[in-house]
Amino acid sequence: MQNSKTRTGETVVGPQTDFSALGTIDRSRPLGPQVYEIVRLGIIQDRLRPNDPINExxxxxxxxxxxTPVREAYQQLIEDGLIESRSKAGTLVAPLDEARAREGTVIRRALEREVVAILAADPPDLRPLDSIIALQSVAVSHDDHLEFFTQDERFHAALADLAGLPTAWRLVHSVKGHTDRVRFMLSRDRHKRNNVAFNAHLALLDAIRDGDVELAKALITKHVNAALVAVPAPQ
Incomplete structure (x- = not known):
């Protein structure tokens, strides 16, 4: 990435950082959360690397x-540990935080076990997930890790919605930023992992349809824990 200096010495992001390519702004919705998601996605997908500057x-x-919405987004990203504000250096992308990655996985696992337990205890109509599963299948066949990652997020958010826990999922979303960085690295660097994850989704849906609560909980635990293999255990 090429960076330059303003007359005041402020570092600015070079032309290779195209934020508009990460998402579009819908002016009928609150702007701050949209800016947050765009920058978050750039960090998760490693388009914004650790210590890269992000100029307001x-x-x-x-x-x-x-x-104003940019500052709102910055505040949330700082709370998530994804960016840092440093004197003289400005606002930079934070390095991967292994402790936060592990913590995010623990929190996500707890929620998702509850989600699948609720669904398997009283199986709902799972047809709303059909389009997501179809898009995942296409992404796997084309080895498109970017698209698969997007549809993977949609899949788990949709499960939370069906379980009546959409707010809980949004809370988890805010604490799993570093976990998602690890997940994305795995999906990008391990070509077979997306196929494994896709098959895990299919098996999970079968367990929910069958009303097998314990199997559903075991499957989601294994699925979520997969992200931990790339995070060193604490010393």
Whole structure:
């Protein structure tokens, strides 16, 4: 990435950082959360690397928003541990935090076990997931890890919605940023992993349809724990 300096010495993000390619702004919805998701996605997908600067003015200009929603997004990203504000250096992408990655996995696992237990105890109509499963299948066949990662997120969010826990999923979303960085690295670097994850989704749906609570909980535990293999255990 090429960076330059302003007359005041402020580091700005070079032209290779195209935030508009990560998402579009819908002005009928709150702007801050959308800016947050766009920058978060860039960090998760490693398009914004650790210690890369993120300039407020540049981001505002590219997305066509004022600095107010950008500052709102910055605050949430700082709380998530995905960016850091440093004196003189400005706002930078934070390095991968292994402790946060492990913590995010623990929290996500607890929620998802509850989600599948609720669903398997009283199996709902799972047809709303058919389109997501179809898109995952296409992504796997084309070895498209970017698309698979997107549809994987949609799949788990949809399960939480069906279980009546959409707010809980949004809370988990805010604490699993570093976990998602690990998950994305795995999906990008291990070509067979997406196929394994896809088959795990199919098996999980079968367990839910069959009303097998214990099997559903065991399957989701194994599935979520897969992200931990790339995170060193604490010393």
């Amino acid at each position: 003015t540049e981001l505002s200009a590219q997305l066509g928003v004022s600095r």
